Amino acid sequence: MALVWLGLHLVFVMGLGYYLATALQWYHYRVKRVVFHFHKPQWHVFFLIIPVAAYYVAGVYVWFYVIVAFFPMLVLWARKLDKPLVFTARVKRFFAFLFFATLFQDVLCLAAVTCAQFGVLMPLIATVVLSSAYEKLLFQGFYKKAKTKLAARSALKIVAITASYGKTSMKNFLAHILGETFVCYATPRSVNTLGGLVQDVNTALPENTQVYIAEAGAREPGDILEITRFLEPHVALVGEIGPQHIEYFKTLEAVRNTKMELVYSPRLEKAFVHQTTNTAPSERVRVFGGECLHVEATLEGTRFEAVFEGEKRAFATKLLGAFHATNLIACIHVARHFGLSFEHIAQQIASLEPVPHRLCRMDAGGKIILDDSFNGNFEGMRASYELVRQHQGRKVLVTPGIIESTKEENIALAEVMNEVFDVVMVTGQVNATTLMAVLKKPQVHLLKDKSQMEPLLATHTRAGDLILFSNDAPSFI
Structure with missing residues (x-):
């Protein structure tokens, strides 16, 4: 009978672990965000708090609740998710830690005459702590490998882009504008965390790349600085600043300070920063945002006029939305830094295709x-x-x-x-x-x-x- 309880207990803990692993993956394995910034706290109640409380209060009757209520609810919940748990290598390691931590505790408990319950909190807590420590240790090896790879590419130019919004669009636009002149590689999709960038450099950055265009995102002060120290970009592009993710930063000034961490690169040649950063221009810092004279946006495309280097210039694109003018102006500045002519830039802008899911x-x-x-x-x-x-x-x-x-x-x-x-x-x-x-x-x-x-x-x-x-x-x- 003890082995039956052990099996039921193992399955129950793994079910709790499934919910916990899903929540951690959504919030980039930041425990503090899962605890304090979770958008659906009622899910914590249904899939952690009530099941754990029932386990310690209901005794053997808890298994009726687990079989009849908890697992059916968990399965239904998981099936309805539009962003279900992805069984990455990290997630598989998480479940391995959880399985062996639970089994180790249960074996000790079976050997102890006074042990009435196997317990569910200790395996979960131990797994989160041990898994996090192991992943950090593993990450250091990946990080050093990526840094070595970047250091060996002395001719590679790195452009890093951050903003409250528009990062992915500017990244894709710039890759297209520079793409006929240089061999460009841009980070895929919305990869913009330190871990994502390290993996991208290690596994995807082509050997023949001349310009690496990387997106840098942040949820906390210091996130951009970590990316800056890793990439050491030659060109920094800081787009428009606004209250996006304000619940994490608390103040707009904290958002600005975090985004501007991108200009601390020791290899910085030029930084292009939007006027909302409230930054004074200098020899290495160019402030943009006031160049646009006129924007005409229709359901067929967008035209805009802007002043560059003292002259009014016109651009047209198939992209929909007046807001694209600001993002394109930022890209024009960077393209000029790389020596492209206004004529070539205009041709590339005219041939831009819409970024998926952006108008x-x-x-x-x-x-x-x-x-x-x-x-x-x-x-x-x-x-x-x-x-x-x-x-x-x-x-x-x-x-x-x-x-x-x-x-x-x-x-x-x-x-x-x-x-x-x-x-x-x-x-x-x-x-x-x-x-x-x-x-x-x-x-x-x-x-x-x-x-x-x-x-x-x-x-x-x-x-x-x-x-x-x-x-x-x-x-x-």
Whole structure:
């Protein structure tokens, strides 16, 4: 019978571990963020607090709860996630630690006459501590290998890009603009953490690369400095600063100071920083943001005029959204630093293709669909709404609002929604109360579950409508 209890206990702890590993992976294995900044704390209650409390209170009857309630709920929860647990090497090591920690405790407990329960907290805590320590030790080896690889590439130029928003767009735009002149490699997707960059250098950076364009993200002060010390970029690009991720930084000044850590590179040749950084220009620091004279954004593309080196110059692109002008101006400055002519830069800008999920247009069933699900800041979202305003038919918005920003920004955005849209579908609960308190003119629908979206769109949209997917949030937010 003892072996039966041991088996049940092992399975139960592994189930708790599955939930914990999923939460840790979502928040980049930062325990503090999982504890203090988790967006769905009720999930902690259902899948950690109640099961652990039941285990210690209910005695042998807990197994009825585990079999009838806990595991069915966990399976249903995991199946509905749009960002499920990915079984990476790190996750597999986590479960190995958890299995052996649980087994070790249970064997000791079986050998002790006074042991009434195997316990579930100690294996989980021990696994988090031991796994974190092991991963840090492992990471040091990967880090040294990547640093050695970069140090051996003396001819390689590194451009590092950070901003509150627009990092990925600027990275992709710059790679395209420089791509016909240099062999460029840009970090894939939204890889922008120190761990992601170390892995990218070790496993993906091609040997023949002349310009490495890396995106640098941050959730805490010091994150950008760690990346700067690793990459030691020759060119730093700091884009527009705003209250994105303000819940982690607390103040806008902390955001600015963190982003500006990028200019501390010992190999820095030139830094291009947006005027919102409140930085004074110097020999190595160029401030941009005031060059634009005129922007014309339509549902067909964007044109803008800007002053460079004392002359007015015009650019046109297939990209949708007036906010792209600022990002492209930043890229033009960097391209000029690399010696490209304005004529060549203009040609490259004209041939740019939209970045996936950033105001990408699709026409289907007589409807215009704009996918802007990777745009998550106030200025960019407002600019996309102004673009939609041009449409003559009905306008439908699907959005969770602005994630990891202020209540005031969501209120201001909802006021624009009132002016522009006929139907607004609010996805998720994080900003629902704020948005729905302001929205008066549009027909409003609240989607608590993303599975409701397709039938709701089928019911409430028709040919001639424009549907904008503005920002997106995974189900754990």
